[in-house]
Amino acid sequence: MPLSELEFGSFLAYTPRPTREPGMASKNWMYQLKTNALVGHPPQTTASLIALRLANRLDEVPFKAWLDGTALAVPVPKSTLARPGSLWVPYHLCEALREAGLVADVAILLERIHAVPKAAISLPQNRANVDAHYHSLGVRPGLAVPERILLVDDIITRGAALFASAMRLAEAFPATRIYGFTAMRTISDEAKFKGISDPCCGTVTRKGDQTHREP
Numbered sequence: 001m002p003l004s005e006l007e008f009g010s011f012l013a014y015t016p017r018p019t020r021e022p023g024m025a026s027k028n029w030m031y032q033l034k035t036n037a038l039v040g041h042p043p044q045t046t047a048s049l050i051a052l053r054l055a056n057r058l059d060e061v062p063f064k065a066w067l068d069g070t071a072l073a074v075p076v077p078k079s080t081l082a083r084p085g086s087l088w089v090p091y092h093l094c095e096a097l098r099e100a101g102l103v104a105d106v107a108i109l110l111e112r113i114h115a116v117p118k119a120a121i122s123l124p125q126n127r128a129n130v131d132a133h134y135h136s137l138g139v140r141p142g143l144a145v146p147e148r149i150l151l152v153d154d155i156i157t158r159g160a161a162l163f164a165s166a167m168r169l170a171e172a173f174p175a176t177r178i179y180g181f182t183a184m185r186t187i188s189d190e191a192k193f194k195g196i197s198d199p200c201c202g203t204v205t206r207k208g209d210q211t212h213r214e215p
Helices: 023-035 046-056 089-099 130-135 160-172
Strands: 005-014 072-075 110-112 137-139 148-156 177-186 197-207 210-214
Touching: 005 023, 005 046, 005 148, 005 160, 023 046, 023 148, 023 177, 046 089, 072 089, 089 148, 110 160, 130 137, 130 160, 137 160, 148 160, 160 177, 160 197, 160 210, 177 197
Parallel strands: 005 177, 072 148, 148 177
Antiparallel strands: 005 197, 110 137, 197 210
16 A cells, blocks of 8 residues: 555754744754764764753653664665765664664665755755655665664655655565654744754655645
């Protein structure tokens, strides 16, 4: 049965065109996340800091049940083809979640077969839709069927990459329960931005060749 909806949880939020604080601070956090920068005292990677803060606040997040240390964490591939030594933030997030005891293990099940336009530097009309992402992804064979998968990405806007990745995994593992997790979600309307720390549980649904995220 084709995937029609994906549940996802997100820990932080940012607004892309801020005019005041704390929106400006949220955008700085987004840049730190995208580069997995060293932050804090003593310094640690942004991915590690987010995972530790999430673990410390687990009782406050609506997706607590997904982070009980039993799910298999799977990183969403980059928009470009994999290159040795290149930065892959979703993978670092997966490793940080494992080190914090929030997932059982990490597996690279998805790979990008051919590149798609990078969302962060593309106009909305030029970004890859869910079909483009789906056809650019492949599943690596040979893994035993996991009971639950936590599909991990750094930032969610409309959720096309996350949803397409879930579609591929759902085809390969039809009996597996798949959830999404993103460290941060985009709030385009600054008036709706509540603050950087804004845990939520929502859905990504398919609308034709596009996706809709709520909230």
